[in-house]
Amino acid sequence: MAGLRPTLHHLNNSQSQRILWLLEELEIPYDLKLHQRVKQRAPLEMKETHPLGKAPQLETGDGRVIVESLVIAKYLIDTYDKTGKFKGDGNKNDWIRDDELCNLASASLGAPMVVEVIMTAAVKLTPFFVRPLISLVHRQLRRGYSGPELDLYFKYLDAQLGNQDYFMGSAPGRADFILSFPVDTCTGAGFIDLKKYPKMEAWHARCRERPAWKRSLEKGNGYDMTFNF
Template sequence: MIVVHHLNNSRSQRILWLLEELGLEYEVKRYERDPKTMLAPPELKAVHPLGKSPVITDGELTLAESGAIIQYLTDTYDQNALAPAQGTAQRLEFIYWLHYAEGSAMSPLLLKLVFNRVESAPMPFFIKPVARGIAGKAKSSFIEPQIRQHLDYMNDHLAATGWFVGDEFTAADVQMSFPLEAAAARGGLDENWPHLIGYLRRIHERQAYQRALQRGGEYDILG
């Protein structure tokens, strides 16, 4: 039995979604973030040394990292053609988006989150203007332009077919969902990027996506 070690409001939500798309039986073991620090509980370190989610166990296998989990699940269990065949050009494109999601798209979004917290963090009154000035400059001069560049890139890519690989939904779309949901929640993604907004609407309407939300519970990144 596949077990998903699921942290609320995290990347593990898309693993639940993929499992629903694949039609596989699985168990959800829930973990809750610390309400003050928003960090994962220490119990996750008993599953994987980094103590982060997603992590799955499948028999003797323990596997972390969303892209690796998605590739493992599609290579091992995919009966629904959610990944292109090995040795094809589309397979290479599929692997590209699995890596791009975390390696490129998420980086400026995470930086924006960090600098937003710097701006709002409690600190001595005489330091606050300096900290806010540095954070604001970093966001306006580097982080936000980077986010817009990536949004433009993804929006242009989706203009042709509406999906990231080929002209049909694949597991690459599952991987790409999280950075786009994060961008919509805190990265400025709006109707100025119509293909991305349309993409989010389409994936949110999928029955497997809705079932995964019911299994996973709280997912405030959508708000």
């Protein structure tokens, strides 16, 4: 299996950037198919490889197409990380912590983040004469739900880092790759101020300084998470 060359179907300004980053960290040969958003959505051609038509999609080289970022990241690390560099450095940095943080990133933190994404889009897309009303609803939702929830999860993540460089120890693990997307979204779109969470801010900067991250940006087709549409 490890001899087979995977292909990443990648979409600009999307969560598949974290899979591209992981592929660069693994330093394995892979093919990259770049897809470009059309009116913010994935192009129809992405349905040629998987009926959901979303990114990321990973073709394994033996004809299988894997979807869902958590599963793709697990497959890549299980298959290609032969030295265990990205599997956590032991003690409490084990698979339970990895799974907890990956699920927190996707399900728990994802919920208030999606509320912010939808309400931000709704405010921008509604005609100007109803915009004050939608803005009011957004502010109320932010005050009563998404704001406190995002703060809860970012505070928790800040504490989880402790004195570690990465969530899985001295090197990034699956949880770090997976968390990068909600953190990029929440900071890029201004849903949270990362300065309030100093360890998270340092972690974010540390991830962005990694040569593999920089290479992933060069190889991709854009990663603008500011939601300026």
